[in-house]
Amino acid sequence: MSTLQPVRGTHDLMFDDIRRHRLVQSKFAAIAARYGYSEIATPIFEATEVFARTLGDTTDIVTKEMYTFDTKGGESVTLRPEGTAGVARAFISEGLSQQVPLKFFYSGPMFRHERPQKGRQRQFHQIGAELLGVPTPQGDVEVIALADHILKELGIAGKITLEMNSLGDLESRLAYRQVLIDYLAGYKDKLSADSRERLDKNPLRVLDSKDPADKEIVQSAPQFPDYLNQASQDFFKGVQDGLSALSIHFKLSPALVRGIDYYSHTAFEFTTDALGAQGTVLAGGRYDGLIKQMGGPQTAGIGWAAGVERLAMLLGDLPPQSRPVAVIPVGEAEDAVAQKLVHRLRYNGFAVDIGYSGNMGKRMKRANKVNAVVALIIGEDEMKNGSVTVRQLDSGEQSTVALAEVEARLDLYR
């Protein structure tokens, strides 16, 4: 065991792990394209204020989870803890307000300084989608449909439930917030220590406390849906009707709230019970106030992000990898011809493996190990005839083929 380890909460991605990540990313890119979303790659670090101002001063992400550094020039920069703020910043920086509606998708690493556990790392990866400039429920419906689609495409939708809630517009949210604070204040002594703190920082969070005593108190608390004003109710109904029309099933969760301040109206989470404590696989919501809050023009927005590690853990077996062709020179005399053949086949579209050393037995062993479908054997006899021996590695059948006709013979494996 080596003492050189990756930094806590970071991991090397290789072999099947990275194939799972790539599978998630490539399927997502393909589906997102069908919905008209184009890719955006914002910087992995931003000026600290991009996150600090937008996520809210009291959220855990800002108060204790950001990787923040001072540059040599004395600026404070932060490794991005999530994707939306960067996209919103780009929207403002690039002056995109004249081009709405805009649809972006992204994928890449995010960084949060949390205690690692199952499905949670300090460097992790997200895929996400953002729809800017669509203030109506159609936007919510499309964005959720995209999320639902990618989960289905990955074959994991059966393990996942969509939960939804409305946080209402600002007016509704402030009204409910006050009613909730008043109610909870009456139970202050009975609330858990965590929840007493939440009461000050983010009272809505008390609603989904896991503490049993808290749960009891919350049970008879005023319900968020009762405090939505007419406009907010209509909006939420529009989203629900739109999803129902597409046969996208969802569950209403009045306790579902958001840790990040810029959300309004629709909040949703796709969750699973297959991942232990980290059940949220994909989550998002509407953030109509964000861009204005960052100094841009009033612009509606809705989006989501999903944890690639979490999605990858739910994936079933990977599709089989394509099998290479192995070229095997019997001795040194055949090496040059073999190398030329390898090069030629690669240019003609075949995946080709050749061992770097060893006798024929070793090279056959290697061909087997890389799961080659056929071995092309070149020895003294083949050199004389200008041919190669083609051995099917599964059946052991072999035949002789003219060197010039190898591609035609192998066409099946290209």
Next chain:
RNA sequence: GCGGGUGUAGCUCAGUUGGUUAGAGCACCUGGUUGUGGUCCAGGGGGCCGUGGGUUCGAGUCCCAUCACUCGCCCCA
């Protein structure tokens, strides 16, 4: 930041109430096979027993600390 569990070979793990040269399977290397892989047989290389300290005649084993991993809390994707 707080709690629980686990650290022995590249990997998965065994290792008796503390007792001599620390084991297995898989993987790897060599040979059986100098033009034929997978299966089989024989052999081989690999260990600061996470790290530091302590108890003891003697520690992989007991105690303390520390680090790492892991599960959970908080929070979140």
